[in-house]
Amino acid sequence: MADLQQLETAREHALAMEKVVNQVVVGQEKAVRLILIALHSRGHVLLEGGVGVGKTTLLRTFAKALGGAFGRIEGSVDLMPNDLLYSAWVNADGKPVIDPGPLISKGEETAVFFFNEINRARPQVQSLLLRAMAERSVDAFGKEFRFPHMVVFADRNAVEKEETFELSAAARDRFLFEINISRPEEDAIRRKLIFDPAFHDVDALLDSVTEPLLDYRDLNELDKQIQQAIFVSPEIENYVVRIWDATWQPEKLDLQLPDIFVEDLVVAGASVRGMSAMVRAAKVCAWLESRDHVLPEDIHTVLQAALTHRVFLSPVYEGRREKIMPLFLSALRDHIPTP
Numbered sequence: 001m002a003d004l005q006q007l008e009t010a011r012e013h014a015l016a017m018e019k020v021v022n023q024v025v026v027g028q029e030k031a032v033r034l035i036l037i038a039l040h041s042r043g044h045v046l047l048e049g050g051v052g053v054g055k056t057t058l059l060r061t062f063a064k065a066l067g068g069a070f071g072r073i074e075g076s077v078d079l080m081p082n083d084l085l086y087s088a089w090v091n092a093d094g095k096p097v098i099d100p101g102p103l104i105s106k107g108e109e110t111a112v113f114f115f116n117e118i119n120r121a122r123p124q125v126q127s128l129l130l131r132a133m134a135e136r137s138v139d140a141f142g143k144e145f146r147f148p149h150m151v152v153f154a155d156r157n158a159v160e161k162e163e164t165f166e167l168s169a170a171a172r173d174r175f176l177f178e179i180n181i182s183r184p185e186e187d188a189i190r191r192k193l194i195f196d197p198a199f200h201d202v203d204a205l206l207d208s209v210t211e212p213l214l215d216y217r218d219l220n221e222l223d224k225q226i227q228q229a230i231f232v233s234p235e236i237e238n239y240v241v242r243i244w245d246a247t248w249q250p251e252k253l254d255l256q257l258p259d260i261f262v263e264d265l266v267v268a269g270a271s272v273r274g275m276s277a278m279v280r281a282a283k284v285c286a287w288l289e290s291r292d293h294v295l296p297e298d299i300h301t302v303l304q305a306a307l308t309h310r311v312f313l314s315p316v317y318e319g320r321r322e323k324i325m326p327l328f329l330s331a332l333r334d335h336i337p338t339p
């Protein structure tokens, strides 16, 4: 049974954490809310967006606010799977030394692991990461390293496509959300980021998070409690199933999308994993809004992030995915009657 008082206290902590993160990383409120939801539904996240828009700052802030460790690695063509597990070097006495690599060096304390530019890493490296994400453990140095509290964030460089290895459809499906992080829209915030020196020094920004606001070790249990406590009505169930069907056969709705033949658009819609992930995330959303049941607005909050990387488009449209998917998913939302 979920403990309602415990859930209430946990929500206050989660909202306090969100407030602090929004003070450190400005103009990214939507992304911050989605990351908060992902952390509480224990889902890994793909990040899509620009370079130097505050992704590392955002993730380091979350890790610090959770009191856990932050790990990071850069994807590159010559990165090998073992580079995640160990690094070898020669010390001042000429002796070889082997250190644990970024994936395992923080062990069980890892709360957030950031794989920057995952599409620059070869498929072997991506596979190791996917296995670590699914099992939250890896084998190295003849033993098992576990990181039961880790949530992985993987960024895809969407601008440069030279020498890249795009994630396969099955690999993308392993991520709860794909979240877009781009330049803040508000002019005043953009100016602040450029001209206020406070935003030029990440370490100084992070110093403003003085103590953990939540314990990363509580999140696995909290997730179970939230999933038990939040109710999904039969009407919402029907609504979700209609959305699911529409991702497979959008031509059954009367959608009009510019320059697109809707009958030819989709090769495959969302998976079972994708739809259940969306529902889990919507429940967390309802909990953050102090409700014990899911409303259509919770589904709407997570719809884009949960499904945008899970619908497979025909090759003729795949190259315009970034533009088409937001239009397509908004059209689904607008055409399916809400309960």
Ligand SMILES: Nc1ncnc2c1ncn2[C@@H]1O[C@H](COP(=O)(O)OP(=O)(O)OP(=O)(O)O)[C@@H](O)[C@H]1O
Binding pocket: 024, 025, 026, 027, 028, 050, 051, 052, 053, 054, 055, 056, 057, 058, 116, 184, 193, 199, 200, 201, 202, 205
């Ligand atoms: N929205 C924001 N709020 C606060 N600081 C920001 C924001 N956007 C960018 N910055 C500042 O810009 C600089 C670059 O940020 P950061 O390294 O986090 O970006 P990034 O997206 O991880 O970059 P890269 O793509 O190169 O890895 C930092 O000094 C950071 O403080």
